C-alpha cells in the first residue's frame with residue numbers, strides 16, 4: 001500500500017472531485033459517512049455519550065458530518081467547535097449549516113480552557129480538531145483541551161490523524177498531540193504511524209477507502225510504501241518441479257568469535273530455512289564442533305585462528321555472502337575483512353560487527369559491491385550516519401548514505417524500514433517478541449538465503465524482513481511475547497511462507513452500506 005504525502009493527498013482530492021464530477025462537499029460527505037458507518041457498525045445504537053470535537057477546517061467538517069449522522073440515527077451526541085481560528089473552510093461552513101438544520105442541540109463553541117466539558121471515562125471522544133492541515137504550533141488552551149482528554153481516560157477516535165500531529169515532523173511537545181485509541185485515516189496511512197517517535201500517538205489505525213481516483217492512486221509514485229502480503233506476493237518465486245539444490249544457491253556466512261558462535265549458527269539456519277540450497281559457515285576454529293553438531297545441514301570452513309577471524313580464505317564459489325554476525329572488531333578481523341572486500345565480487349549482506357567495522361573505517365564503504373545490504377539496529381546505524389535530531393532527520397541521513405554508497409539500509413525497529421535511495425519500504429509485520437537476542441542474526445541469514453536463491457538484493461531484503469516479522473506474528477499467538485526466542489523465528493518461517501497463500505477468512509459481520517442522512 002502506498003503512503004502518500006499530504007501534498008499528494010490534497011492533489012488526489014482535487015483530481016477526484018474533478019474526474020468524478022463531484023464537489024469537495026460531496027467528498028467530505030463520503031469521508032464523514034465512512035467514519036459514521038464504522039462507528040454505527042460497532043455501536044449498534046448504544047447510548048454511550050459521544051463527544052464530537054470539531055476544528056474549523058475540513059477535518060472539523062468531517063467531524064460535523066459524523067455528528068449529523070449520529071444525531072439522525074438517534075445517538076447521544078454532543079458537538080463542540082474548537083474555535084482556534086477565525087477562518088473557516090467552505091465545507092466546514094456548509095456542514096455547520098446542515099447540522100443546525102438537523103438538531104436543536106447546536107454545537108457548543110469552545111474559545112478557551114475555562115469551560116472544558118465534562119467527559120466520563122466511559123464516554124467516547126471523536127477528535128476532528130486538526131487533520132493534515134496543521135502547519136504551526138497550537139495555542140495553549142487547545143493543548144489544555146488535549147490534556148483534558150487524557151485526564152478523562154475516555155476512548156478517543158481520531159479522524160484522519162491524531163490532532164496536533166503533523167504528517168512530516170516530530171512534535172516538539174508531546175502534550176500538544178491527542179493520544180488516540182484508534183485513528184481512522186482516509187485512503188492512505190500516514191508515515192508518522194510507523195516512526196518510533198510518532199507511532200505512539202495512536203494505539204491502532206485503519207485506512208478507510210473514500211473512493212479517491214484509482215488511476216491517481218495507481219500511477220502516483222510515493223516516497224514510502226507499506227509492505228504487507230499484497231506487496232510481497234509478486235516478489236515470491238515458486239519452485240519448479242524438477243529443480244534441485246544446485247538451483248537455489250550457496251550462501252556463505254562469515255562471522256563468529258569465541259563465545260559468539262551461536263550468531264553464525266542462527267544466521268546459517270536462517271539461510272537454509274528460507275530456502276537456499278546450501279550454506280557454508282566461515283568461523284574461527286572454536287566454532288567448528290559446536291556448529292557441526294548443532295546444525296548438521298551446514299558445512300563449515302574454519303579460520304586458522306581458534307578464537308577470531310584473522311584471514312578470510314575459502315575455496316568455494318558462493319552466490320551470496322553475509323559478514324559480521326558475532327565477528328567482533330579485533331584489528332586482525334578488520335584487516336581480514338578489508339582484504340576480503342578487495343577481491344569480493346559477490347552480493348553482500350553486512351550486519352552487527354560488520355557494520356561496526358564500517359563505522360570505524362568509513363573508507364571501506366567505497367569497496368562495497370553495489371546493492372550491498374546493511375542491517376543496522378539503531379546504535380549501529382548511528383555509527384554509520386552520526387547522531388540524528390529526530391526520526392525524519394534519521395531517514396534523511398540514511399537516504400544520503402544509501403545514495404552515496406549505492407547500498408540498501410535496513411533500519412531495524414518496531415516497523416523496520418528498508419531505505420533504498422530516496423525510497424522507503426515500511427514493513428507491516430513483526431511485534432515486540434522480536435526484541436530478543438539473535439533475531440537480527442536470523443534476519444541476516446534470511447536475506448542472504450534469498451539473494452543466494454536468485455532474488456535481487458532489494459526484493460530479498462523487503463521479502464526477508466516481511467517473512468521475519470510474519471513468522472513472529474504467527475508464532476507469538478502460541479508462545480507469548482516473553483518466551484519467544486530467535487530460534488522461534490526460524491521455526492516460524494515455514495508458517496510465514498504458507499500464510500502467503502492462505503485465503504482471507506470471510507468477514508464475521510456484514511458491512512453497513514452507505515447511508516444518506
Ligand SMILES: NC(=O)C1=CN([C@@H]2O[C@H](COP(=O)(O)OP(=O)(O)OC[C@H]3O[C@@H](n4cnc5c(N)ncnc54)[C@H](OP(=O)(O)O)[C@@H]3O)[C@@H](O)[C@H]2O)[C@H](O)CC1
Nearest residue numbers: 028057058059085130131132133134135136137138160186
Ligand atoms: N482525501 C482526504 O483525505 C480528504 C480529507 N478531508 C479532510 O480534510 C482534512 C484537511 O483539512 P484542512 O482544512 O486542509 O486542514 P485541517 O482541518 O487539518 O486544519 C484547518 C486549518 O487550520 C489552520 N491551522 C493549521 N495549524 C493551525 C494551528 N496550529 N492553529 C490554528 N490554526 C491552524 C490551517 O489554516 P490556515 O489558513 O490558518 O493556515 C488549516 O487549514 C483532512 O485531514 C481530512 O480530515 C476531506 O474532508 C475529504 C477528503
Ligand SMILES: [K+]
Nearest residue numbers: 130159161163
Ligand atoms: K483529527
